Amino acid sequence: MSKIRWSNYMIKKKYNSEQIIRLLRQAEVILSHGEHVIRMCKQLGISDATYYKWRKEYGGMEISKVKRLKNLEVENMRLKRAIAELTLSNLILKDVAEGN
Structure with a gap:
């Protein structure tokens, strides 16, 4: 039986609207410095799917x-x-x- 390595799984967190806007702003800054989306998401502790979903819903707000x-x-x-x-x-x- 293989052991589950919890470090490979992201724990699901709940973010309120203000936290999401702040994270999206941080993402914009990181991406403006030439960083790739995958690395930026890892830095912020979110998945790339979450980033794209948030950007679609809250982008520019x-x-x-x-x-x-x-x-x-x-x-x-x-x-x-x-x-x-x-x-x-x-x-x-x-x-x-x-x-x-």
């Missing part, structure tokens, strides 16, 4: 814009939930009114 986007997403989810609850209540009331 400022922290204030990311906070606003996250707040809007939370508000949107809350409103969708409220609409679903009202729609369900409306359907129940229609069934009761029809005598079902």
